[in-house]
Amino acid sequence: MMNTKKSMRVALPLLMLAGIVGCSDSDPVTQMYEVTVTNLSNSQPLSPLAVALHSQTYSGWRVGESAGTGLEQLAEGGDNSMFLTDAVTEGAIATFSGAGVVTPGAAERIDVSVNSSTDLRLTVATMLVNTNDAFAGKGGIDLNALALGEQITMTLPVYDAGTEGNSERAGTIPGPADGGEGFNATRDDVNIVSRHSGVVTDIDGYADSVLDESHRFDAPVAQLVVRRVN
Template identity: 55%
Template sequence: MKLSMLRNLAVVGMGTALLAACDHNDNNRNTPEPEPEPVMLTYEVTIENISAAQPLSPVAVLLHGEQSLWQVGESASAALEVLAEGGDNSDVLATEGTLATESGSAPVGPGSNESYQLTVSDEQAAYLSVVTMLVNTNDAFTGITNKALSDLAVNDSMSMMLPVYDTGTEANSEAAGTIPGPADGGEGFNAERDDADTVSYHPGVVSSQDTLPDSVLMAEHRFDNPVARLIITRVE
């Protein structure tokens, strides 16, 4: 008797929960509440150049849906090749499916930093990509891609150290005329792909003071991982 009462109670309890759920649905169906106002989210992205003598080309900052602008082991996109060989971020910023973009106004020199603010609504989960070339190289870049931001609450911040990638689209000859940065003033983008055609981590530059006599680079142009620090803060 007592047991069966318990069972009944349990059934009633479950029924209430189900009904409650149904009520909620019915409310939505019968008297649709106004669409919730989209909440605007603003992120501040700061990049710090912690290299010795590698200016970073005008930075491309993008918020987008879930997608990677590059992947180690894959061939680089044409847009990434244009950025990583010549420092021109326009094709990367024109990536399809972006929610917001910002472009650096000028190169970010060693020891300098630059901040960007991007605002999106909360209707779609935002993923961050940041890309910039190490301009005293053939085709080295640093950045991050497809970083989920949805876990960041207001005033939350995350910081990460960035490695150097090799686009794999131009041999790392370090030769005169092949490097667009101030160490050379040579050619930027060239559509020919004469290297591994695979994005990898960068092996580092050698320089003429090391064991590459024909290099226009000097000891100070060498770099190690990490090369930059990225700080992402949700400010709104």
């Protein structure tokens, strides 16, 4: 008759050894983050968020340089699809899109994850839809030192994509202030990305503007919170 107790004594050490062998230091560890953007503006809805995880070799835009077509489409029409596709083509580790427009006072959280990386950065971008081509964003946020449970909080600066003149005229702004045209492949501005100087609006006597004082963004328009959860 087989000695069951003896068999168990042999089998258990083998199972324990198998478990140790299976837990290699080289196994990938998933890093997870909550990326939350809150709209702080009065009357500037934000287009669906574009979020990319990447290394320092990728850049969604550079001040003083021409915007890519993906960024142009995001900044003029709020469409983030080409911007995210371009990010993957240019080496981004993973990309994520928001579910929809983030209205003033509202917030959206996107849960992002990636296998462990020795160089992990974050880029976030979104259009101010009651403008010609303004976008709020931050590129290359360093996540490498962010420990489990820690978070980074910042406001997002506003940039001018430089691809469409800031005319503020009827038919040129896709947001609810106008309901006009979004992306147009013709570039009629300085063709470089820069910090946005703000909108003029009709309050300053610019009669052609479809914008009013509520559409201004002298104060921060969006807050970003990145929290590591795994």
